[in-house]
Amino acid sequence: MTAPYSLLDRITPVLLTHDEEQNIGRTLSRLGWARDIVVVDSGSRDGTLAILRSDPRVRVFTRPFDTHAKQWRFAVMETGVATDWILRLDADYSVSDALIDELRALQPAPDLAAYEISFDYAIFGHPLRSSLYPPNTVLLRRGCFFVHDRGHTEAWRVHGRVARLAGRIVHDDRKPTARFVSAQIRYMSREAERLAAEPHSLKSRLRNHPPLMPIAAFVYAYFAKGLFLDGRAGLYYALQRLVAESILALIALEKRLSPSSDVAPSTRDVARDEDAR
Numbered sequence: 001m002t003a004p005y006s007l008l009d010r011i012t013p014v015l016l017t018h019d020e021e022q023n024i025g026r027t028l029s030r031l032g033w034a035r036d037i038v039v040v041d042s043g044s045r046d047g048t049l050a051i052l053r054s055d056p057r058v059r060v061f062t063r064p065f066d067t068h069a070k071q072w073r074f075a076v077m078e079t080g081v082a083t084d085w086i087l088r089l090d091a092d093y094s095v096s097d098a099l100i101d102e103l104r105a106l107q108p109a110p111d112l113a114a115y116e117i118s119f120d121y122a123i124f125g126h127p128l129r130s131s132l133y134p135p136n137t138v139l140l141r142r143g144c145f146f147v148h149d150r151g152h153t154e155a156w157r158v159h160g161r162v163a164r165l166a167g168r169i170v171h172d173d174r175k176p177t178a179r180f181v182s183a184q185i186r187y188m189s190r191e192a193e194r195l196a197a198e199p200h201s202l203k204s205r206l207r208n209h210p211p212l213m214p215i216a217a218f219v220y221a222y223f224a225k226g227l228f229l230d231g232r233a234g235l236y237y238a239l240q241r242l243v244a245e246s247i248l249a250l251i252a253l254e255k256r257l258s259p260s261s262d263v264a265p266s267t268r269d270v271a272r273d274e275d276a277r
Contacts, residue, residue, distance in 0.1 A: 007106040011139070012083045014038045014075050018065065020091035021047035022174040028055055030095040033104075036082070040075040048091075068154035072147045087139050088156075092173040096120075099167025103139075106165075113144035113160025122172035126233035130225040132217075132241060133171055137162060151194035152187035181243065188248040192255070195248075210249035218242040 013034050017024060018041065028051070031037060037058045041049060042065035052058045061079055065071055076086055089095075099117065108115075114137045121131035137145075137156050146157045173180075195204045206213045221227055221241045227234030 005107070006104050007085065007108065008033045008100070008104050009035070010083045011085045011087050011103065012036050012038060012081045013087045013089055014040075014079075014081065015089045015091055016040050016042070016068075016071055016075060017044055017048050017052070017091045018042045019044045019046045019048060019179075020175075021051060023092040023172070024048055025051050026172070026174075027089065027091055027093055028052075028058070030100075033100060038075060038079045038081060040071060040079070042071065067149045069147045069149040072154055076142070076147070081142065083142070085139060085141055089138070089169075090171070092171060092175075094170040094172060096168050096170060099165065099169065102165055102167040108141075108163075109161075111161050112163055113141050114156075114158045114162045115139040116162055116164045118164075118168050120168050120170045121237065122170055123233040123236050124174050125172060126230070127170075128227060128230050128234060128237055130227065131171075131237065132221055132225070135164070138169065139165070152190040180240065181247075184244045184247050188244065188251055191248060192251045207245070207248055208252050210253055214242050214245040214249055217245045 011034070013031050015024075015027070015038070017039055021044075028037070034057060037055070038061070039052055039058055040061045040063055041052070042063060049060065052060050059079065061075075063071060063074055072088070076088070087095075116135045117138045118135040119131070119133045121128045121133055137158055140156065140158065141160070144158060144160045146159070147154050148157065149155075195208055198204055203213075206216070218238050218241060222234065222238035227238050230237075
């Protein structure tokens with residue numbers, strides 16, 4: 001008797017890593033259904049590679065990091081992915097049981113190019129009731145998208161219809177705070193360049209003209225999103241948003257105050273780091 005069709009058999013999880021030993025084992029533990037897992041590492045020096053190589057399903061590729069888009073294009077186009085679908089994951093994502101069950105029963109129409117998935121957020125294992133993390137196109141049909149750089153990260157342009165799934169992914173980055181801060185300095189340097197090129201939206205104007213955006217981000221996350229009810233974890237997340245926007249504000253002020261203010265913020269230090277967003 002033929003086994004029932006399952007979309008899980010036609011999905012390859014694809015991940016980028018760089019020094020993710022605090023996260024990657026937990027992420028892999030939620031991919032027990034996957035037959036093949038592709039990981040592109042950009043030079044990890046901690047225990048990440050040892051954890052990856054302990055799982056026989058994982059194929060590890062090493063590529064020096066230049067931009068997120070180029071790293072992802074290599075990951076999905078040059079690593080021999082054989083399935084019709086890819087599940088693009090950050091190293092701090094955990095696929096929920098509800099999402100796995102939903103994927104198992106999914107029968108996508110021929111014109112469906114991608115599925116958008118929403119996120120739950122956790123701080124060092126403590127779940128939050130909400131976050132500012134938006135839904136994203138995470139499950140994509142091969143050949144139906146194009147990846148390009150946008151600000152500090154990449155964007156995925158989908159060619160075809162996109163549907164929304166009910167199951168969710170948990171974002172839980174357990175790397176130290178120092179890693180978060182150093183990554184934000186790099187990310188916000190590139191984000192400042194993007195904002196300079198797209199200055200017309202209200203959000204862009206606020207981010208380019210301190211100090212309202214850092215304050216607004218904290219107040220919105222902590223009070224409007226109800227994170228004050230989540231104790232220390234909620235406060236930690238709201239302060240993360242404050243710090244990230246404050247770094248961007250400092251870069252904007254530096255650009256106006258510096259004698260060489262006609263020079264865009266440097267992105268030399270962006271290379272080789274693609275920590276969780």
